[in-house]
Amino acid sequence: MSFITHSLLSLALLLALAWGLAALWIQAPGGHGLRLVWMGLWAASALACLAAVWLQPRYATPARWVFAVAAVALAAWWISLTPSNQRNWADDVARSLRGEVHGAVVTLHNVRNFDWRSDTDYTARWQEASYDLETLQSVDMALSYWMGPAIAHTLVSFGFADGRHLVFSVEIRKERHESFSAIGGFFKQFERSIIAAEERDILYVRAGPRGEQVFLYPIQMPLAAMRQLFLAYVDNANRLADNPKFYNTLTANCTTLVYDMVRPIVPGLPMDIRLIVSGYLPEYLYRHHGLDTRQPLHTLRAQADITQRAAQAGPVADFSARIRATAQQTTR
Structure with missing residues (x-):
């Protein structure tokens, strides 16, 4: 891949990483400790993919699959968050x-x-x-x-x-x-x-x-x-x-x-x-x-x-x- 392609892919990965971390920090279930675990797993998958793209091209395909599975799981969880009128409102x-x-x-x-x-x-x-x-x-x-x-x-x-x-x-x-x-x-x-x-x-x-x-x-x-x-x-x-x-x-x-x-x-x-x-x-x-x-x-x-x-x-x-x-x- 060219330098421009590498750069664009890296930017997309970093944006996805930032969005996922913010979404998990605000909405992930299970309390503070489990929230950090989910964030850590998401960050690890994104950063591994990013490192493979630049440093170890031969590992790029497995890293992309790992990240793809994590992204699908994150997207499925996000879609599952639905609004409700039944909460303990202020x-x-x-x-x-x-x-x-x-x-x-x-x-x-x-x-x-x-x-x-x-x-x-x-x-x-x-x-x-x-x-x-x-x-x-x-x-x-x-x-x-x-x-x-x-x-x-x-x-x-x-x-x-x-x-x-x-x-x-x-x-x-x-x-x-x-x-x-x-x-x-x-x-x-x-x-x-x-x-x-x-x-x-x-x-x-x-x-x-x-x-x-x-x-x-x-x-x-x-x-x-x-x-x-x-x-x-x-x-x-x-x-x-x-x-x-x-x-x-x-x-x-x-x-x-x-x-x-x-x-x-x-x-x-x-x-x-x-x-x-x-x-x-x-x-x-x-x-x-x-x-x-x-x-x-x-x-x-x-x-x-x-x-x-x-x-x-x-x-x-x-x-x-x-x-x-x-x-x-x-x-x-």
């Missing part, structure tokens, strides 16, 4: 959202409305609520920054004529012993969840107890498109309740799944790196006229920062009105 994702559509009225089961005192001290409350899409008036995008300017969690809030605001959020469905891991999100560590929650719950806990920086941007969208997006969330939630799926940090996250729902409603929206580094999503929306382009983006960003207002308001009944009060006064 309280804030314990219930699956379901919706029923009767004409313009949507009834949602398991809307979250927790009273948060801290991130670990709360009163859990799940409720049933109905929403008349004929009275839907607004859509806001909330971005909650928790790890620098590039990384934000994306939420979408729907406002109704009676003053209610309902937020949909695509999240990891973590178990009680788990915490968020961006790396784990690549390796089937978490199921996917769609949460519907009151703003006083889901925006307050991020701005207050969790200390995240929260922005709320009014979205420019026709009423018909707003209703379609609301129904898309309900449809996706129902399908997840019946057929669980894994969360994926890159391809099935809090922003890309929203994009998947919006794309059929607003044709022509392009893929963009800012759908992955969602902290820069306002720039994407501004460029494609999803935000009010009559004002500079920096002005919109300043008006959208509700962090202090949300944290100070607390989980009160008129939370939605309080976080919008200053922004509305600013634009008058």
Whole structure:
């Protein structure tokens, strides 16, 4: 084989080695000790194949067979990892959202409305609520920054004529012993969840107890498109309740799944790196006229920062009105 062929094969082996080690570290059964054994066996098969390619060509064929058997075993194990709705879930994702559509009225089961005192001290409350899409008036995008300017969690809030605001959020469905891991999100560590929650719950806990920086941007969208997006969330939630799926940090996250729902409603929206580094999503929306382009983006960003207002308001009944009060006064 030529040097280029050797190099390409080596690169493929090293990538497979790294992927397998990460997958086994995160997901292999049997506890810490057995996990290290599986990782050691995988590393030995890959490195033996790599050494045979470069150092001992006459051993290359047996080494490739050993690695092929190990790769097939690893792939079979990986395929066997299937999502489930039956686990010991953390309280804030314990219930699956379901919706029923009767004409313009949507009834949602398991809307979250927790009273948060801290991130670990709360009163859990799940409720049933109905929403008349004929009275839907607004859509806001909330971005909650928790790890620098590039990384934000994306939420979408729907406002109704009676003053209610309902937020949909695509999240990891973590178990009680788990915490968020961006790396784990690549390796089937978490199921996917769609949460519907009151703003006083889901925006307050991020701005207050969790200390995240929260922005709320009014979205420019026709009423018909707003209703379609609301129904898309309900449809996706129902399908997840019946057929669980894994969360994926890159391809099935809090922003890309929203994009998947919006794309059929607003044709022509392009893929963009800012759908992955969602902290820069306002720039994407501004460029494609999803935000009010009559004002500079920096002005919109300043008006959208509700962090202090949300944290100070607390989980009160008129939370939605309080976080919008200053922004509305600013634009008058």
